[in-house]
Amino acid sequence: xxxxxPEDIERIHEASLTIxxxxxxxxxxxxxxxxxxxxxxxxxxxxGMVRLDRGxxxxxxxxxxxxxxxxxxxxxxxxxxxxxxxxxxLVAGPPNVHDRVQGRRSxxxxxxxxxxxxxxxxxxxxxxxxxxxxxxxxPAATRHLDTYWANLTLSDRVFHATAIGxxxxxxxxxxxxxxxxxxxxxxxxSPALLTVINVNSPRRLDDALCxxxxxxxxxxxxxxxxxxxxMGAMTPVTLPAALAQQNAEALFGVVLTQLVNPGVxxxxxxxxxxxxxxxxxxxxxxxxNTKANLIAGQLARRYGLPYRTSNAxxxxxxxxxxxxxxxxxxxxxxxxxxxxxxxxxxxxxxxLTASFEKVILDxxxxxxxxxxLQPIEFGEADLGLDAIRDVExxxxxxxxxxxxxxxxxxxxxxxxxxxxNYENWEAAGSEDAYQRATGIWQQLxxxxxxxxxxxxVREALNDYVTRRRGEIERxxxxxx
Amino acid sequence: xxxxxPEDIERIHEASLTIxxxxxxxxxxxxxxxxxxxxxxxxxxxxGMVRLDRGxxxxxxxxxxxxxxxxxxxxxxxxxxxxxxxxxxLVAGPPNVHDRVQGRRSxxxxxxxxxxxxxxxxxxxxxxxxxxxxxxxxPAATRHLDTYWANLTLSDRVFHATAIGxxxxxxxxxxxxxxxxxxxxxxxxSPALLTVINVNSPRRLDDALCxxxxxxxxxxxxxxxxxxxxMGAMTPVTLPAALAQQNAEALFGVVLTQLVNPGVxxxxxxxxxxxxxxxxxxxxxxxxNTKANLIAGQLARRYGLPYRTSNAxxxxxxxxxxxxxxxxxxxxxxxxxxxxxxxxxxxxxxxLTASFEKVILDxxxxxxxxxxLQPIEFGEADLGLDAIRDVExxxxxxxxxxxxxxxxxxxxxxxxxxxxNYENWEAAGSEDAYQRATGIWQQLxxxxxxxxxxxxVREALNDYVTRRRGEIERxxxxxx
Numbered sequence: 001x002x003x004x005x006p007e008d009i010e011r012i013h014e015a016s017l018t019i020x021x022x023x024x025x026x027x028x029x030x031x032x033x034x035x036x037x038x039x040x041x042x043x044x045x046x047x048g049m050v051r052l053d054r055g056x057x058x059x060x061x062x063x064x065x066x067x068x069x070x071x072x073x074x075x076x077x078x079x080x081x082x083x084x085x086x087x088x089x090l091v092a093g094p095p096n097v098h099d100r101v102q103g104r105r106s107x108x109x110x111x112x113x114x115x116x117x118x119x120x121x122x123x124x125x126x127x128x129x130x131x132x133x134x135x136x137x138x139p140a141a142t143r144h145l146d147t148y149w150a151n152l153t154l155s156d157r158v159f160h161a162t163a164i165g166x167x168x169x170x171x172x173x174x175x176x177x178x179x180x181x182x183x184x185x186x187x188x189x190s191p192a193l194l195t196v197i198n199v200n201s202p203r204r205l206d207d208a209l210c211x212x213x214x215x216x217x218x219x220x221x222x223x224x225x226x227x228x229x230x231m232g233a234m235t236p237v238t239l240p241a242a243l244a245q246q247n248a249e250a251l252f253g254v255v256l257t258q259l260v261n262p263g264v265x266x267x268x269x270x271x272x273x274x275x276x277x278x279x280x281x282x283x284x285x286x287x288x289n290t291k292a293n294l295i296a297g298q299l300a301r302r303y304g305l306p307y308r309t310s311n312a313x314x315x316x317x318x319x320x321x322x323x324x325x326x327x328x329x330x331x332x333x334x335x336x337x338x339x340x341x342x343x344x345x346x347x348x349x350x351x352l353t354a355s356f357e358k359v360i361l362d363x364x365x366x367x368x369x370x371x372x373l374q375p376i377e378f379g380e381a382d383l384g385l386d387a388i389r390d391v392e393x394x395x396x397x398x399x400x401x402x403x404x405x406x407x408x409x410x411x412x413x414x415x416x417x418x419x420x421n422y423e424n425w426e427a428a429g430s431e432d433a434y435q436r437a438t439g440i441w442q443q444l445x446x447x448x449x450x451x452x453x454x455x456x457v458r459e460a461l462n463d464y465v466t467r468r469r470g471e472i473e474r475x476x477x478x479x480x
Numbered sequence: 481x482x483x484x485x486p487e488d489i490e491r492i493h494e495a496s497l498t499i500x501x502x503x504x505x506x507x508x509x510x511x512x513x514x515x516x517x518x519x520x521x522x523x524x525x526x527x528g529m530v531r532l533d534r535g536x537x538x539x540x541x542x543x544x545x546x547x548x549x550x551x552x553x554x555x556x557x558x559x560x561x562x563x564x565x566x567x568x569x570l571v572a573g574p575p576n577v578h579d580r581v582q583g584r585r586s587x588x589x590x591x592x593x594x595x596x597x598x599x600x601x602x603x604x605x606x607x608x609x610x611x612x613x614x615x616x617x618x619p620a621a622t623r624h625l626d627t628y629w630a631n632l633t634l635s636d637r638v639f640h641a642t643a644i645g646x647x648x649x650x651x652x653x654x655x656x657x658x659x660x661x662x663x664x665x666x667x668x669x670s671p672a673l674l675t676v677i678n679v680n681s682p683r684r685l686d687d688a689l690c691x692x693x694x695x696x697x698x699x700x701x702x703x704x705x706x707x708x709x710x711m712g713a714m715t716p717v718t719l720p721a722a723l724a725q726q727n728a729e730a731l732f733g734v735v736l737t738q739l740v741n742p743g744v745x746x747x748x749x750x751x752x753x754x755x756x757x758x759x760x761x762x763x764x765x766x767x768x769n770t771k772a773n774l775i776a777g778q779l780a781r782r783y784g785l786p787y788r789t790s791n792a793x794x795x796x797x798x799x800x801x802x803x804x805x806x807x808x809x810x811x812x813x814x815x816x817x818x819x820x821x822x823x824x825x826x827x828x829x830x831x832l833t834a835s836f837e838k839v840i841l842d843x844x845x846x847x848x849x850x851x852x853l854q855p856i857e858f859g860e861a862d863l864g865l866d867a868i869r870d871v872e873x874x875x876x877x878x879x880x881x882x883x884x885x886x887x888x889x890x891x892x893x894x895x896x897x898x899x900x901n902y903e904n905w906e907a908a909g910s911e912d913a914y915q916r917a918t919g920i921w922q923q924l925x926x927x928x929x930x931x932x933x934x935x936x937v938r939e940a941l942n943d944y945v946t947r948r949r950g951e952i953e954r955x956x957x958x959x960x
Contacts, residue, residue, distance in 0.1 A: 001481070004856050015863045026873035049873075104902070204873035236882050237890035239856070241864025277887040280878065281899040287851035287892045295856075314897065316905045319912035320803035321897050324845050327807035328852075335815075349902050365804050371767035372808075376484050376719070376775075383495045384721025393506035393529075393684035398760065402716050407757040410717035412767045417794070417801050419761040422584070422829050425796045432799035434912075 001335040003294045008240075009302055012295075015244035016251060017054045024051040025203045025252045029210030032256060039259050050252075057251050060258035066304045068222050068265035070127075070191050073179040074156035074451060079126050081194075081222065081267055081306040081339045086373070088311075088366050090119040091346035091354045092129030092160065092196075095136065098348065099356035100438045107133035107354070113150050114445060115346065118359050120155040121444040124366045125345050127158040130196060132346065133354040141477045144168045145465045152179045152461060156451040161221070163195035163212025165479030171468060173219050178460045179453075188220035196269060196308075196342065199227040199249040201234035205256075208479040213253065217260035224308045224340065225253030226269025230282050233275045239288060239295070242272050247299050254305070267340060268305035270296030273312065282350045284312035285325025290332035297336030308340035309333045311362070314350045318357040318434050322348065326365060334369060357437035364416040371412040416440060481815040483774050488720075489782055492775075495724035496731060497534045504531040505683045505732045509690030512736060519739050530732075537731050540738035546784045548702050548745035550607075550671050553659040554636035554931060559606050561674075561702065561747055561786040561819045566853070568791075568824035568846050570599040571834050572609030572640065572676075575616065578828065579836035580918045587613035587834070593630050594925060595826065598839050600635040601924040604846045605825050605839075607638040610676060612826065613834040621957045624648045625945045632659045632941060636931040641701070643675035643692025645959030651948055653699050658940045659933075668700035676749060676788075676822065679707040679729040681714040685736075688959040693733065697740035704788045704820065705733030706749025710762050713755045719768060719775070722752050726772075727779050734785070747820060748785035750776030753792065762830045764792035765805025770812035777816030788820035789813045791842070794830045798837040798914050802828065806845060814849060837917035844896040851892040896920060 004012075026048045027033050033050065037043040042051040067082025079087045097111040098104045105111075115132035119125040131147050138146055144162045151159040152175060161172030176192040177184040197213045200206050216223050227249035229235045235242035250268055257266040272292035273284045283289070293309045300307035311333060313325030326347075333341045345362035348355040387402035397403050403410075416433055418425060425431075484492075506528045507513050513530065517523040522531040547562025559567045577591040578584045585591075595612035599605040611627050618626055624642045631639040632655060641652030656672040657664040677693045680686050696703050707729035709715045715722035730748050737746040752772035753764045763769070773789045780787035791813060793805030806827075813821045825842035828835040867882035877883050883890075896913055898905060905911075 008856070008858070011858075011863065015865055018865060019868060023869050200874055202868065202871055202873060202875060202877075232883060232887065232890065233876050233878060236864035236867040236877055236880070237886050238858065238862040238864050238882075240858040240862045241867060241882075244863055244865070245868055274891045276899045277890060279899070281901065283891075283897070283899050286894075287848050290848075290852050291856065314899045315913070316898070316900070316902050317910070317912050318800060319914065320798060320800055320841050321913040323800040323803035324807055324841070324848075325897065327804055327811070328848055331807075331811050332852075350899075352902065361800050361804070368767050368770075368804075368808055372770050372812075376488070376771065378488070378491075378718065378720040382718040382720045383491065383724055384716035384718050385495055385498060385724070387716040387721060388499060388682065388725055389503050391682055393682060394680055395682060396713050397682075397716055398713060400716070402718075402721075403712060406717050407712065410712065410757060411754045411763075414766075417763070417805065418796070419756045419759070419763050419794045419830075420796070421761060422796050422832065430797070432797050432914075433795070433801040434799065 001294055002298055003291065004298055009298050012240055012244050012247060012299065013302060016248040017057065019245060019248035020052040020057065020252060021054060022051065023203065024049040025205060025249065027205050027210060028207040031214060032210040035259050036256070052252060052255060056255055060255040061303050063258050063262040064254065064305055065263065065265050067306060068191060070158045070194060071180070072156055072158045072192060073152065077157045079158050085339055086334065087126040087340050088124060088344035089127045089129040089340065089342050090115065090125050090132050091343045092132060094133050094352055094354040096353040097133040098353045100434065104353060106136045108137050109135035109146060112147060113154055115354055116150050116154045117448045118356070118441055118444055120157065120451065121448050122363045124363050124370060128155060128160060129342055130160045130162060141472050141480045142469050144171060145468055148172055148175045149461065149465055153453060153458065154450060159193055161193050161195040161216065163197065163216055164208045165211045165477070166215045167478050169195070169212045169215040173221060175461060175464060178464055179457060181457055191221045191265060194222045194224060194267070196224045196226050197253055199225065199253065201227045201229045201249060202245060203249065205253070211478065213256060214260050217257040217264045220261065220264055222265040222267055223253065223257055224267040224269040225250045226271050226308065229272045231272065231274040231288060232277055233280065239291060243292065243295055243299065246270055246272050246296070266305065267308045268300035268303060269308045271310050272296065282314060284314045284350060285329040290328045293329060293332030294336040297338060301337060306339045307337060308342055309336060309338045310342045311344045312347050312351065316349050318348060318355050318361050318437065322358060323361060326362060330365065330369060356441045357434055360416055360437035360440045361433065364414060367415060368412060481774060482778055483771065484778055489778050492720055492724050492727060492779065493782060496728040497537065499725060499728035500532040500537065500732060501534060502531065503683065504529040505685060505729065507685050507690060508687040511694060512690040515739050516736070532732065532735060536735055540735040541783050543738050543742040544734060544785055545743065545745050547786060548671060550638045550674060551660070552636055552638045552672060553632065557637045559638050565819055566814065567606040567820050568604060569607045569609040569820065569822050570595065570605050570612050571823045571826035572612060574613050574832055574834040576833040577613040578833045580914065584833060586616045588617050589615035589626060592627060593634055595834060595839070596630050596634045597928045598836070598921055598924055600637065600931065601928050602843045604843050604850060608635060608640060609822055610640045610642060621952050621960045622949050624651060625948055628652055628655045629941065629945055633933060633938065634930060639673055641673050641675040641696065643677065643696055644688045645957070646691045646695045647958050649675070649692045649695040653701060655941060655944060658944055659937060661937055671701050671745065674702045674704060676704045676706050677733055679705065679733060681707045681709045681729060682725060683729065685733070691958065693736060694740050697737040697744045700741065700744055702745040702747055703733065703737055704747040704749040705730045706751050706788065709752045711752065711754040711768060712757055713760065719771060723772065723775055723779065726750055726752050726776070746785065747788045748780035748783060749788040751790050752776065762794060764794045764830060765809040770808045773809060773812030774816040777818060781817060786819045787817060788822055789816060789818045790822045791824045792827050792831065796829050798828060798835050798841050798917065802838060803841060806842060810845065810849060836921045837914055840896055840917035840920045841913065844894060847895060848892060
């Protein structure tokens with residue numbers, strides 16, 4: 001869906017080029033500065049400010065591929081970013097975790113693993129984003145090894161490298177190769193994982209993420225360049241300005257990936273919402289967020305780039321607000337032509353908490369959306385004229401042959417919705433959707449089975465983690 | 481949005497014509513049968529079955545106007561059905577009513593009046609549909625006089641005639657004319673109200689509703705012809721069959737209006753969802769319902785008719801399920817090009833209950849949707865290049881001139897959403913959206929002011945009600 005006229009998309013595009021040419025982006029990484037300067041960008045070494053000629057942007061856009069396939073250890077769970085493909089990821093990044101039984105707590109490894117198990121149990125969650133909750137009790141320098149281990153053993157889906165610096169990124173790439181049973185070099189032409197590079201908006205790319213971006217690009221893995229832009233805080237309050245700035249920042253990251261490795265896949269990321277202007281609090285699933293999701297898709301298509309956006313809300317509990325804000329964000333994402341909807345399941349409190357109940361609520365919403373997107377094709381029998389002829393006026397179709405042949409698969413079967421009448425629902429305990437969601441995630445975890453992994457692969461991964469943990473404990477990590 | 485190819489729309493259209501030509505619709509009203517027979521329809525008097533030649537359908541479609549303006553006593557609240565107009569109505573028809581304070585109870589006149597007051601207080605509710613809850617304690621034969629009185633005195637918006645028979649319909653038309661201070665005849669060319677004619681699917685049009693339809697049409701008021709078709713119960717389980725049947729039934733009603741009064745406005749109504757095939761329970765806001773809302777819009781446009789659909793859900797409480805099912809139905813309606821979204825605010829329990837909290841939840845959803853639909857146009861200042869230039873990398877835009885000039889109106893301000901951080905939200909009582917909604921409707925009712933009405937008009941209305949009540953008590957009512 002296109003809600004902005006093509007000529008207005010060009011105006012946003014032009015404004016972005018002006019930002020890149022005249023104002024520039026601050027880059028806090030020396031290797032990136034050198035690379036950019038070498039390519040002809042104007043670099044101010046005292047401020048780290050980089051101004052990009054539009055020719056450099058246009059050049060980069062000629063080499064970006066429109067689509068990328070990511071293959072995890074189970075090739076049946078490969079995903080395509082681009083074309084008509086739509087992928088949903090588990091929530092990523094929350095420092096806290098919540099469920100209705102144990103309440104709110106700091107992120108920890110037990111919950112981390114359970115969230116990965118839940119994602120593995122729900123086919124509608126196509127990939128695992130960055131840490132679904134931060135396992136805060138684990139040492140920061142080696143935590144990424146534990147989370148990669150969990151991603152690779154508890155799940156067989158695509159996941160996300162924590163690209164803070166080169167070493168964490170390389171660890172992810174090496175471990176993916178081990179899990180697939182191939183040499184790391186094989187991943188260059190057959191990418192396995194992705195990362196999100198958040199621009200520190202306005203107009204700043206930090207050191208560690210630059211290093212992560214460059215490592216990913218060097219090894220042929222896609223970065224999702226995502227300015228996190230809350231209008232009124234990190235950008236001006238007006239939507240066109242926010243989009244122009246977001247676009248400039250995203251294009252800058254795209255250029256950097258192509259300078260590192262021309263032709264490496266890269267994804268256009270967008271995460272533009274607004275703040276509450278009375279309090280400065282972030283808001284998601286707002287009308288402004290929906291529109292931004294729609295228009296960012298127009299921009300990504302303008303550049304022929306795969307498009308990532310988010311499914312966010314600002315509610316403190318998995319209630320009606322969480323549901324309607326999520327729907328508003330999601331419809332904007334889907335109608336905007338997103339290939340990757342990040343944070344699609346489990347996001348709560350503006351991203352500060354991963355919620356078990358919200359995973360279930362979102363899975364229902366995402367499954368319904370997937371069902372809506374099924375193409376509609378029908379034969380003569382589906383037009384049902386004989387069935388209609390056979391039922392007298394005022395009658396019903398419950399027992400007809402046409403119905404009996406089809407009823408088991410005729411309609412989407414919900415995960416969470418309760419369609420009992422009021423009396424039965426009341427007799428069963430008057431549970432609302434939030435309460436029912438608890439039973440569902442508990443049941444999914446009970447029924448969870450670890451995806452099979454070859455013992456040699458497991459051992460190789462284990463050896464890798466042990467070796468790297470020792471190394472890091474001895475000599476430390478970049479960007480510790 | 482068009483999700484079915486034009487050639488498949490034609491296949492559904494053709495199937496509908498086959499239903500009308502070969503199977504027919506049962507009509508239980510003698511006057512309608514006579515009119516249809518006189519126009520050339522094939523009438524079986526023993527069964528009441530009417531078969532319509534496609535020529536009769538095509539003829540009727542040549543006289544239907546694409547748009548109609550309905551003018552209530554306050555002309556500022558006139559609504560347009562057709563074109564690019566989108567209108568939302570209050571819930572209609574529930575036998576029960578619920579709020580979080582008093583719980584669930586039978587419909588009654590006090591709650592009826594309060595629901596009308598709420599609708600009058602919320603600008604996003606453009607019209608009042610049929611009784612927002614049935615005032616069951618009032619005598620059935622004169623209840624319509626009391627509800628019309630409430631609609632006309634507590635609100636100044638368009639409302640809905642209870643078109644069960646000629647007399648209830650005429651009472652609505654006369655009272656609207658009195659409220660507008662015009663002769664009833666003046667309404668023929670300047671319609672004031674609408675009604676919904678539910679086809680008793682499959683393929684039956686009952687006596688009382690036929691009489692209502694014919695009265696409305698005779699007096700130039702639009703009927704919304706709405707087959708209420710739950711797939712698997714009132715239609716076959718397949719969506720194309722359900723739509724073909726719905727379309728046949730709707731077209732039949734359209735033909736009847738045009739035979740009564742060629743050129744009278746009429747609205748294409750659609751209300752196709754599905755049942756839970758395990759239990760037979762009705763379901764709404766399902767993927768099938770969303771798709772039906774989208775495709776019915778294609779059909780209505782095929783015929784150049786204004787399009788009505790619904791905003792329904794099957795939840796027993798105004799929770800996350802109520803919110804996501806409502807969103808799914810609503811997005812289908814809006815993307816389907818609906819001109820009238822019936823039951824847009826307050827519908828719960830598959831329509832068995834009108835919920836005060838759901839009115840508030842829906843108002844937030846509808847307001848957000850209206851905001852999303854605002855066209856996006858922007859000048860140079862909105863592109864904010866100077867503002868972006870003035871904020872250093874990593875800085876923020878909170879205090880900038882560009883922000884200060886715009887922040888008060890920059891973003892949609894929510895009615896129900898709570899964007900406080902978790903700690904503040906917890907300190908304030910951890911209220912979810914359902915709990916907060918209670919305070920909002922209570923506050924709206926406290927702040928409600930009756931729209932002004934000329935004393936003479938009020939007296940004329942009062943006299944009309946008194947006179948008609950006496951008449952009905954003496955001699956009775958048609959279709960009592």
